[in-house]
Each structure stands twice: as C-alpha cells, then as structure tokens.
Amino acid sequence: MRARNYFVGAAFALLASGMAHSAMAEDLKIGEINSYSLLPAFTEPYRKGWQLAVEEINAAGGINGKKLVVISKDDGGKPADAQTAANELVSSEGVAMLTGTFLSNIGLAVSDFANQKKVFFLAAEPLTDAVIWSKGNKYTFRLRPSNYMQAAMLVEAAAKLPAKRWATIAPNYEYGQSAVSVFKKLMSEKRPDIQWVDEQWPPQGKIDAGPVVQAVAAANPEAILNVTFGADLVKLVREGNTRGLFKGREVVSFLTGEPEYLDPLKDETPEGWIVTGYPWYSIKTPEHDAFLKAYQAKYNDYPRLGSIVGYQTIKSAAAILTKAGSTDADKLIAAAEGLSMPSPFGEITFRKIDHQSTLGAYVGKTALKDGKGVMVDSVYKKGSDYLPSDAEVEKLRPKD
C-alpha cells in the first residue's frame, strides 16, 4: 500500500495550520462562518455589514483596549465543512467565540460543535426554532427573529383577513416545513373557522412553477401563504402573475420584503402581499439613520437585510465581549444573558430564558413604485412581543 501518501497529507495539513498565525497576539479574535460561495446574494451585503461594524468598533478604541479582528470562513453550504471551519477557528486561530451561519442545518451543526467544545456561539441568521428550543444548548445564542416569531407577526395581520380557504406554497425542507406548521398552528388558534385547502412543496431551488401555480389555483383558495424565496420566488411570481393566480387573492409571504428577494422582482413585484422584510428607505429612526449614513458612505450602496444582520452580529459580539471582560465561555454566557444593547432597529435584549435576541422585523405590504418593488405601511414589530410565554419556552427547551 502507498502509505507514503499519508505523508503528503500531513504536509498539507501542517501547511494549512501554519498559514494561520498572522494576527497579533494582542488582538481579540472572533471566528465567523457563512455560506459565502453558495449564497452570495445574501452573504455579500452581510459581509459588508460586519466589516462596517468592525471598523466602527476599532475606531472607537476596540474592546477593552484590544483591537477586534474577525476571521471569516466559507462553509460552502455544507454542515460538515462548517464544522471543519469551526474547528480551524477554535483550535488553530484561538478565537474567543464563533458567529455567523445562514442555513438552519449549518447553524445546528455549529451549535452542536460549540456545545461539545464548550465555545460561545452567536448564530446570526439561521431561522429554525430548534437552535434555541428543541436542540438549544447553553453555549448558543441567536440574533435574528426566528421562524416562530416571523410567523406570529404575519399571523397577527393574516388573522384579520376575511379569507377562510387557505393554501400554502413552501420549499420542501426544514425551513419551509416549520414555517408552514407554525403559521398553521397559530392561525388555526386565532381563527378556528379556517380551512387549509391545498399545500404545495416544490424542492428548494428547483420549483417547476407552472404546474405548482396551476395546482394551487385549482384548489380555489381565498388566500395563499408563500414561503419560497430567491430564484424560486421569482419563478413563482412570474408564473402567478401571468396565470392570474394572485388576482383577487390575499397573499401572506415570509421574507419577501427583504431587499435581497424583493429587488430582483422589479416591475413584476406583486402588489398588496403582506410580508416581513426590511424597508430601509422608509425607516426614520436616529439609530437607523446613523447606520444607513455610515453604510452608504462606506460602500456607496444601499443596505440589505443581510447588512443589518452582519452589522448587528458583530456589534452584539463586541458588546458581550466588552461586558464579560474575558474570553472564557462561561463568563461570555453570563455576560450575554439578559444583555441589552442598541441596534439599528432599536434596543434589543438577549433573553436569559432561551438565548434568543428580541430583534424584530418590519411587517408591511408590497407595492410598486417607479417600476420597483417596495414595502409600504411598514410597522416595526418588536421581537419580544411575538415569543411564547416563559412557561411554554421552558417546556420547549431541554435543561442545560
């Protein structure tokens, strides 16, 4: 057997670890992982967001006098690769904490890794409720409003609609499945008179939109819940517009108001959909103004929701590190639990009970303005108002 080949592997591995030691010993390092190559439409603005945060933090004197350095890795959309990256960041770079991730399964994989290696992990984007509830652990915190919270915000508006016959269209994977099931559950609680007449589960990224639209129309619903996003959403909207699916029907849609997903639709943006999103053009608060100005000055581009998530992830990490005054995981947890801090959306708090932040989202309606899709009548919904009671959360979350 050619065992000599192992030596080559060892050499490569050594090389890989040897390349790493570039940052100064005085720096405070945070490890960041995201699906940069798989989801550039989201992760590019996200990267710009956190880079802005790093710049601001260091301009203001760093963290307790130390310069903040973020070491960023690509996971290529694969949980196994995310763990390799996490391991490199922890074992080889010696980062104080892990942050980032987009896809739910990657968030869970890194969260499990953090639990095993006793490392603090601040999940930025993954929406699955499991990260903080059924598979929650004491090392993992999460920034973005979860599936449950977004569903609860949309249900509040949807329950006021007169529609009784509902159909759902969602991508066939965990995110789509849990979004639909939470929405259905909360909706049926508020409106027992509702009927669910059809559900469509196109594979994520591979929707055959024509037949799906036709099938939903055949069930003749009065309202539709959509959970698809990205390229699938574009195809669905185009087929739906041409085939008249949305005419005379209410549509409630997850995430569609985020510029990442709304902007590509251009003049085909359907009007009057109830959506969650980020109307950066109509938010008039001092916190957001400051963020917007700084962002536009640095990049000469407008922010997407990803920019907010990236920015606030690193800002939150910095706030936690500053308060803890240490990089010890247990001290970081103690510092983070119940910690409040400013954000471009107003003050947020990392809850002690389940480590979810109270960052909220904007709910509004889609509209067409100058051939572009926008969100109108947007209202900010605080995350803290859309979480289940503490008693319920206790039941959902395993004991640490």
Next chain:
Amino acid sequence: MAFYVVQFLTGLASAASLFLVASGLSIIFGVTRIVNFAHGAFYMIGAYIAFTLTERLSGALGFWGAIVLAALAVALIGVLVEMVLLRRIYHAPELFQLLATFGLTLMVEDLVVLIWGPDDLVGRRAPGFKGAVDFFGQNIPSYDLFLIVLGPVVLGILWLLFQRTRWGVLVRAATQDRDMVAALGVNQKWLFTSVFAVGVFLAALGGALQIPRDAVHHAMDLRIIVEVFVVVVIGGLGSIVGAFVAAVLVSELNAFGILIFPKISIILVFLVMAVVLIVRPWGLFGKPEAPARKTPGLAVNPWRPLTSNERLASLAALVIAAMLPLFAGNYALTVGSEIAIFVIFAVSLHFLMAVGGLASFGHAAYFGLGAYGVAFLAKMAGLPMIVCLLLGPLLGCMGAAVFGFFAVQLSGVYFAMLTLAFAQIVWSIAFQWVSVTGGDNGILSIWPEIWAASPSHFYWLALGVAALVTIALRAMVFSPFGYALRATRDSLLRSEAIGINAKRIQWTAFVIAGTTAGIGGALFAYLKGSVFPDNLGISLSVDALVMVLLGGVETVSGAVIGAIVYKALNIWLVSQTDLSKLVLGGFIVLIVVVFPKGIVGVLEMLAQRRRKSSPPGSPLIAKPIESAE
C-alpha cells in the same frame, strides 16, 4: 376538465425547456462518449449572456436576436473548450473527461458571480409573449405555448439534420461505432468539435430561453445538470427522440404527481429512471451497446504487488504519518482524520471502478448509510462507540446488497445512472422522513467516547482503519477473486466463457465497496459529531469520483493519492481564499492536462518508461493508442 388540459400543456412547456438542454447532452455523449458535466454551466452562461444582451438590445428583433446571439457565443466558447482542453484527453481512460468538465463547472460558478455580481437577475419578458391565453377560464401563458411549439420544431430540425445531411450520417455512424468511422477515414477531430458545438448551442439556447420565466443566478447549472442527465438516460443515450419522450414523461408525471403527492417533485425523476432502467436496461429508445473492441490498454502495464522495498517504504511512510500528533496541533490532526476517512471512501470506490470497471455515480449512498447506521445505533439504541463503529457500516452493506443486485445487471453509464438514482432515493428518504432521520436538520451529538475523543487518538484510529482498509482491498485485488473481477472488467464475454459467474462477482465487489464506504461514513459521523442528508448527496458522490480519477483509474491504489490531494487542497483553499471554486477548478483542469492518466497513473508510466529505457519502449506505451477510445 379544462384544468387537466391546461395542466397537461403546462407540463409540455416544462418538457420543452428540458428537452432543449437534454438533446444537446445526448448528442455530445452519443458521439464523443464525454460525460459532459459542464453542460449545465453552458446552459447558465447562455442565460447570463442572453440577459446582458437583452438588456442592451431593444425591440422584438433585439430580444430574439439576443437569444440566438447568446447561444452562438456560448457555442463558440464550447468550441474553444473542446479544441484546447478536451481534444487532449480523448485517449485518457473512460470518464476522465468528466474530471475536466467538472473542473470547468467549478470555475464557471465563481466566474459568473465575479462578472455579473451576486444578485439574482430577472430579465425581460419576451416581446409578443407577455400575457396569457384564456382557455375555458384557465390562463395559459403565451410563452408556454411558444415553448410547446418550439420543442417539436427543434426535434424536427435535429431529425432532418441527422437523417438528411452527410454530417448527420457521420454523427449517427459515430454514435453507433466510432472506431469504424475512424477506420473509414473520417476526420474525427472536426466531427467531434462540430458535434460539441451543436450540443453546447442547444444547452445555451435552453438557458437563454429561460430569461422570460426564470431568474438568472449562479446555481442554475446544478439545478438542471442532474435532471438533464436523467432525461437523457431514460430516453436512451444518443437518442434524440428518446430524450424528447423522456422529457415529456418526466414533466407530465411531475405536473400531475404534485396534485396527489405535493412532495413528489424532489424524487420523481429518479424514481422514473430507476423503474425504466430496471425494466429496460438501455433506456426507452436506446440500443444495447455492442461489446467494446477494447485495445488491451489496461493490460499494457500489468498490475503487480509491491516489491519488498516498496513495502518497506510504505510502512515507513505510515509510521511517519502516525507520528504527526507529536508535532501537529489539534486542527491539523482533525484535518488529517478527515483526509484519512476520505482515503477510505475513495479507495472503496476505486475498488469498484478500477478493479471492477463499474463506475458508480452514487457511491455516497453507502458512505452516508454507514454514517446514519452509527447515528441510529448511538442515539436510539445508545450502544457504545466501538459497537456502533462495527455495526454501523452494516447499513451500508445492506444498502449495497439490495441496490447492487439491480445495478450490476447494467453496465457503463446506465450502471452509473442507476446507482445515482438509488443514491437519490436513499437521500430523499433521509431528507423526508423527519421523524426518524431528523430531515435536513440531521441527527446531532454523536461524539466519540473519551478514549477516542482527543484529536490525536481519533487521528490514529482513522489512520489505522484507512491503512487496514487499503491493505485489505489491495490484497483482494491480487486474490483469485480479484483476478476474476478484473476478468469481468476486461472482457465480459471471455470471462463468462471460462466459467466465471460475472454478475455474482460484480455484485460481491459492489457489496465490498459499499461496506468499505460505510466504514468511512461511520468514522465520519464520529468525526463531525452529526449526520446530515448531505452525507448521502450527489456532491459527495462526485467528490469521490473526482478523487479516484485524479489518482488514476488504471492504477491499483491511485485513489489514496487522489483523496489526499483533493481533500487537502479543498480544505486549504476554502480556508484561504474566497474564490476557492475558481482556483480548485483551475487546478483540476491543469492536472487533467498535465496528468492525463491521473497523478499516480502518469507517475507509474514515467517510472515504467525509465525502467525500459535501454531497450526501446514498447510502441504501445510510447505513443497513445490511435483510436477513439
């Protein structure tokens, strides 16, 4: 009633898009025998260029002109790729071209983001086909009607081209028997180039025509490439009519299937393919391939066991590798473990491909089953780690026994595609059966016990198992079973004539390879502490293929080197650069050109040549065999 008619027409429109791309792939494969993994990439570039052109050129003429122009431009790129890259490697071992086209695909995925930016692009609607036609209260988009007409029109044009022109006669002849066409004095170079250009043109046209209904983005290629392969195989390789019928079949089954099972889309094409291939081993319209007139290329360098010096050297290298924990950190050791596990995975596929001549496109299924086996045993039964490691791979063994039985009835690309179908079926079960497998959120917290938890201990474990597996498989190559397996690979007819039960031998080999992959998967579950459907997915199967081809499919254990180089490079590039796919793809293309027999294959050839340098080398080795193999 009107609804069913409209649903049928909608299905036809989907079929037309699929057919355009599939027909191109079918033609290319039929003539050149290239498994063109880059076909999806050409489809995507077609869409991107068409987007840019339709935004620039105005009016109806501008739009349609832009579509055709984009397809022509991409065809030109295709010609360049064929002449510069593929021409160099027609003589390489079978499937080696797949490696080149895989490298190209990786590069293209990064390049389109660099050129066109990361955002999804939504192009113009087609002038004259913006609205819908009312059909008894149901709306049919007029663009769908256009596509429904276009499909058969393209089919007709291709039919005329193949039946009524001299070029078409040559293409058909080459599809049937390339060697004979070459023997009759036809200039194959230009025939291949022109066929490649036509195939790429059709792919790009298919992509460009998606502009009015789809978003243009950097993952379009992956979305279509597998599906298109499936359509081509269902139809029968090289059969254009078959591709059309298969496209219609798949699209209609999907259109009506979702009315009853809304979750069927995720697996439908693979189910159809599995059923078709089991019933008709050469697809709906394909013909059995004539027994290949193989030049004994594989027998030129007879395989031999290592000499005692080489054994000592290998042992020494293993000892050195085992000393890694003395001077390397935890991260390097974990990467070392991962590489060792992928060595296990790659040598298991190598055994099937190189020794058995059976290229599996779905080998990750058995790797993943091994991982899930461990997860079930550890999480549900709560068994100790050592028991899980021993029993977990049995799930891979069982999967291989069941699927292998059906798969070995087939050969060549049909075998490969049936293994892919089985792998996708297993994947979709893992993905959909949320209550047992956790769906795409996977099964978490399968961490090793204390004795194996430290990175150095786990590294020794993985290294030891990898060494044992490699030695065992090597021993098998030189056992009577190995000789019998090689006989079935080199000539099925002759091996059966001397009394070898070929199917049973191949089935056994399949089970051995599947179980070995399962061992790799079992270790992988403990290395990562979790199991996801990804572990059974297409991209992992492709990774394994790439490792084997990179090492050299005509060698005894080239996959060891292939796995180390590919995995180490991959991990290192992803960690060091944002453009890892571009660099990795470029590197693969470079290797393909410099090492046309794989890294180990070329090194062995050079060593062989030096050994024989005093008497002039055998002409068979000295120059590539002049045939279109």
